[in-house]
Amino acid sequence: MDGSYLIGGQRRTSAQTFQGIEAATGQALPGDFAVTTPEDLALACTLAEQAFDHFRETAPETRATFLETIATALEKRSEAIVARAMLESGLPQGRLNGELGRTTGQLRLFASVVREGDWAGVVIDKALPERAPLPRPDLRSRQIPVGPVAVFGASNFPLAFSVAGGDTASALAAGCPVVVKAHPAHPGTSLLVGQAIAEAVEQCSLPSGTFSLIQEPGYAMGSALVAHPAIKAVGFTGSRSGGLALMAVAAARAEPIPVYAEMSSINPVVLLPAALAARAPELGRAYVASLSLFAGQFCTNPGILIAQTGPDLDRFLAAACEALNAVPPQVMLTPGIASAYDRGIASLTENEGVQVLAAGADGTATCGGARLLVTDGNDFLADPSLTHEVFGPSSLIVRVRDTAQIAQILESLQGQLTATLHLDEADYPLAASLLPILERKAGRILANGWPTGVEVSRSMVHGGPFPATSDPRTTSVGAMAIHRFLRPVCYQAIPDAILPPALKASNPQNLPRREFD
Amino acid sequence: MDGSYLIGGQRRTSAQTFQGIEAATGQALPGDFAVTTPEDLALACTLAEQAFDHFRETAPETRATFLETIATALEKRSEAIVARAMLESGLPQGRLNGELGRTTGQLRLFASVVREGDWAGVVIDKALPERAPLPRPDLRSRQIPVGPVAVFGASNFPLAFSVAGGDTASALAAGCPVVVKAHPAHPGTSLLVGQAIAEAVEQCSLPSGTFSLIQEPGYAMGSALVAHPAIKAVGFTGSRSGGLALMAVAAARAEPIPVYAEMSSINPVVLLPAALAARAPELGRAYVASLSLFAGQFCTNPGILIAQTGPDLDRFLAAACEALNAVPPQVMLTPGIASAYDRGIASLTENEGVQVLAAGADGTATCGGARLLVTDGNDFLADPSLTHEVFGPSSLIVRVRDTAQIAQILESLQGQLTATLHLDEADYPLAASLLPILERKAGRILANGWPTGVEVSRSMVHGGPFPATSDPRTTSVGAMAIHRFLRPVCYQAIPDAILPPALKASNPQNLPRREFD
Structure with missing residues (x-):
């Protein structure tokens, strides 16, 4: 070379x-x-x-x-x-x-x-x-x-x-x-x-x-x-x-x-009640696997997760926290990205409406430490800064008081690359009512999956309203x-x-x- | 109402x-x-x-x-x-x-x-x-x-x-x-x-x-x-x-x-040599009919016409001038458009490189008088102001010294809604060499027609590179x-x-x- x-x-x-910089050492x-x-x-x-x-x-x-x-x-x-x-x-x-x-x-x-x-x-x-009056x-x-x-x-x-x-x-x-x-x-x-x-x-x-x-x-x-x-x-x-x-x-x-x-996109994921009741722990673990994959450095990282307060969410959170606490710090793409991640996490943790739920080991100058944060629906709606993308292995859980607030939060979001619903058959009526909102907000809508992993195919849309794309x-x-x-x-x-x-x-x-x- | x-x-x-304004009276x-x-x-x-x-x-x-x-x-x-x-x-x-x-x-x-x-x-x-390793x-x-x-x-x-x-x-x-x-x-x-x-x-x-x-x-x-x-x-x-x-x-x-x-678009029309030799007078009359149609108030009005100096062009000009001199002033859409047209013509006639070739009767506060102007290829290339659209019953003829200058002038233009070639079989090689330029410049390319008159159909393109469109x-x-x-x-x-x-x-x-x- x-x-x-x-x-x-x-x-x-x-x-x-x-010179190129070695991501792991910053040298x-x-x-x-x-x-x-x-x-x-x-x-x-x-x-x-x-x-x-x-x-x-x-x-x-x-x-x-x-x-x-x-x-x-x-x-x-x-x-x-x-x-x-x-x-x-x-x-x-x-x-x-x-x-x-x-x-x-x-x-x-x-x-x-x-x-x-x-x-x-x-x-x-x-x-x-x-053709009359004029030929074509x-x-x-x-x-x-x-x-x-x-x-x-x-x-x-x-x-x-x-x-x-x-x-x-x-x-x-x-x-x-x-x-x-x-x-x-x-x-x-x-x-x-x-x-x-x-x-x-x-x-x-x-x-x-x-x-x-x-x-x-x-x-x-x-x-x-x-x-x-x-x-x-x-x-x-x-x-x-x-x-x-x-x-x-x-x-x-x-x-x-x-x-x-x-x-930029924060890729909302919504857990609908029946799906949450049916498989809270599995969802919790899969969520953490998605948000921490390759240090969360994906445009489609699930940056916020929305679910209704209650015992099912508590079970989800218990599993998610256990999984996240075990996530080791991971090398990030550049020292600059690692420090931007630190700043993003610091800004969230300093926010009065946000609590840290779980944390992997602390990051370093080149590694990002995983973080799980939580806020309430009202706090989220009151503070647009909570919708800013934090690029790295973290996600913000938004606890809502009822399903009406799910719609309200989705309506409050800017354009997204993806939006995800976890749902069971009993959730279909609610999901059907949310779908038109998601269509207006996102380029891709998923059910029962995680937004990371973008298929390269004929029907794929990796796009969406501003600011997800221009x-x-x-x-x-x-x-x-x-x-x-x-x-x-x-x-x-x-x-x-x-x-x-x-x-x-x-x-x-x-x-x-x-x-x- | x-x-x-x-x-x-x-x-x-x-x-x-x-209140609405009567176009004919300004009242x-x-x-x-x-x-x-x-x-x-x-x-x-x-x-x-x-x-x-x-x-x-x-x-x-x-x-x-x-x-x-x-x-x-x-x-x-x-x-x-x-x-x-x-x-x-x-x-x-x-x-x-x-x-x-x-x-x-x-x-x-x-x-x-x-x-x-x-x-x-x-x-x-x-x-x-x-599918392995991952299902789709x-x-x-x-x-x-x-x-x-x-x-x-x-x-x-x-x-x-x-x-x-x-x-x-x-x-x-x-x-x-x-x-x-x-x-x-x-x-x-x-x-x-x-x-x-x-x-x-x-x-x-x-x-x-x-x-x-x-x-x-x-x-x-x-x-x-x-x-x-x-x-x-x-x-x-x-x-x-x-x-x-x-x-x-x-x-x-x-x-x-x-x-x-x-x-805005000035819709260049090019007369290729064989077509010009074969039917100069007819082309001259059809040109004036197109540029003066409904007081020339079309986005696709032929604002410039490019042809090689010589006796064939002289015959074309003679027919065009005769036709244009007979064009009566026509009511324009608004008094504002009529006065903008007057200003555009005044700016062209004051330009040292431009001569008035023919003129219908003078316009009024609400009517536009037809004008035919001429310039040389070198003058046109030297003065970008000559490419500005003048909305109304006028057109600028650009006399070029040789066919190479036709390509040069077309390359110098900004984006257009249309570009037109008048051609006979002997012109095909020259036309084929110009076509790639026209494709880069215009949304629609016509042969042996006039750009006014836009078919509403499946394949129509009424668009083109900036500033024809955004x-x-x-x-x-x-x-x-x-x-x-x-x-x-x-x-x-x-x-x-x-x-x-x-x-x-x-x-x-x-x-x-x-x-x-």
Whole structure:
């Protein structure tokens, strides 16, 4: 690993460098990473712009093969990638192996999506030359990619939501060149993955500007990337402040562009009375397993749990507290995330309406100690600060006085990625009355499960109203993520000879079409 | 017409009033219109919010019937509507009769779209209980409406893009209650149309908050409408400054929301050499017919025409000038629009690089006089002010020295609603080389036609990159407009008993589904 960054397939270096940090120790890892210069950033964007017209008109089969080639190139490097990611993220090997599989699976899913061709959205209104009073010309539309896309790596998914993650895979699938800003928490992992993509670009004889990787420990290049006129959309997974900052840059451009920021969510979980009565202890243990999984560093971490006060809840709490007390401190992704977690917990424990119910061993400068907190429905409703996401292995239980207060609390929440109901048959009427609220608040609604664990599939929605995301019309996980990077164009009476292949009468790309008389 | 506004089906008045203006004379028309109070605006939004959960879950057949009922109610009032619209807009009877037909046709198109059900986007990932290492739960997603929508009436389509126009029709089709801010240029037309919608709401036994109509001569209530927390999306057709103002209000909300603003476009038309040689005079006459149609007050008016200097262009110009000199001044939509047109023409004629080629008789305080202007390719490229839209019966011809400059000029343009090529077979190679540029710049590309006249159909795209619109991923005309007001929600392992009808195993609404193993 030579610490260069990748501009249109070329390794480049600069005088300024930074180092990766070992998550477990907070110490610098061997290896210097060059900080991308403003000139090289601009070059990456210009090369992406130059690559666009060619790359976007590659046949679906070409793009599908490209995505599969990236997956294979990642697998070839899997040992090195996982070994480096373990050091940089503090995540264990099993998790990272699984995440690599998720990443390659994601690339292969988008290869299938590209081949199937629904994304191209071909719609044809046949010419009606005899129509009175006016004839109708031949009209045919398709979806074309929006242009070069800026992708920001996420700290908590060094593989599946970073350099070759869901944003990159869906943007490339759509036909958009991608410039990735690596997350500074895993520069080495990012470079290894970026090299795999660059290799696939070359192997598939695609324009070199199809992919670039920029590195910097701070924020200046990221803002400059979003501000660059060649960039036409942004994919981001991270903090609310980070997402809002990028949204502001994008909105202030001469040409504002869409930002798909997946930001903050506290993922309410509701225990309905019959389910709680039936299996309080199991639910308690499963709750703690979900909230503490990989130090709770998931966008879908169950940040609040809502249930009615009473003996069933007491049994749930007893089991949950026992489980949580046994959760050891876990290495967090970065020392910065560990200290932000500490501050979040401190702010909750200083809140008069909140009590600490259970606590694992205290954290350290790099590890987060698990915490379970509790408040009452009235206190929760009175203090919006209790709805702020605390990223890490903690959760806040909201004890409500009756089921009406459950609805009231759900209505009080901002947009969420997920909302979960634990329910038995006797709970159906209550659940049915809550469902419309949850539909308005969340992108995904679960029954009898836990929100951590997001299936990468055709129907998945990993999105939701603000502030869960910046754009509730979209998802960043699953096949529908491709639609973020497409826009429709209509062709009126264009001669077949010059129509793009996707729209020619002979349909050479064999795309699905909807035709109307 | 009693001059009240409509809040959830109730006629309401206030102490403050304003009057409609006769476009032809600039004089006040009889009848006072009450200015909506802030309290009533808030009430309209609250009622829309209360109506939302019921309205959005109405069966597709119910919503389709509702849209058809509005169409019928408009037809019942057509004489009164057209008569009032003639006075308020200055547009002739034939055009307004046509526009009413377009409006009812649009409502009926969306009724078909709602019945067909593709909009619901049902995707099902079947449960895979045996999958290793982890089973897959049942996952099913659908599109649900975003929430109450604010619609702003457009000055230049008092029917088809105002109270019951395309934005309203597509939002209601999606299941969103609508609060319309009437355009102050046609308060009487707006009220008559609003009464038709309110009647349909009642006739179909829908919640009264499904529709409200607010009126004011200024901007305060419009901004307050976009800022109201109950509103979740905005549809707007109008000026760039107006669209940008609403975008800023929407972005500054605690919960930012999407604004679909269709703003400004100069709709480049390119005459390719063989087509120009073959039919210069016909093209010249057709160009003037398009640019002067209804005083050129179309978003798709051909604002610039690009062609190569030479004898063929001279023949084109001769025919165009002859036609334009004969264009009489035409009543414009409002005295304000007439004076803005005068200012736009004055600014062009004062520009050293621009010459007036032809002129109809001078305009008046309410009428616009047709103008044909010309500049050279180099001057055009050097002065971005020449790309500003001048709304009215004028167009700027850009004489280029060679075909390479055509590409250069097209690349220099901002986003457009349309781009047009006039071409013969000998022009195909050149046209094919320009097409990728046009795809990046415009929402609709035409051959051998004129951009005015937008078909309301399945494949139509009336959209395009900024500043043509605020959101290039969308269209405001045609069936795809419904997608602006939908967002996906995924249901994970939700018991069939409480799933919404759209997703139940028995598929009671008979919606199209995509299922994946």
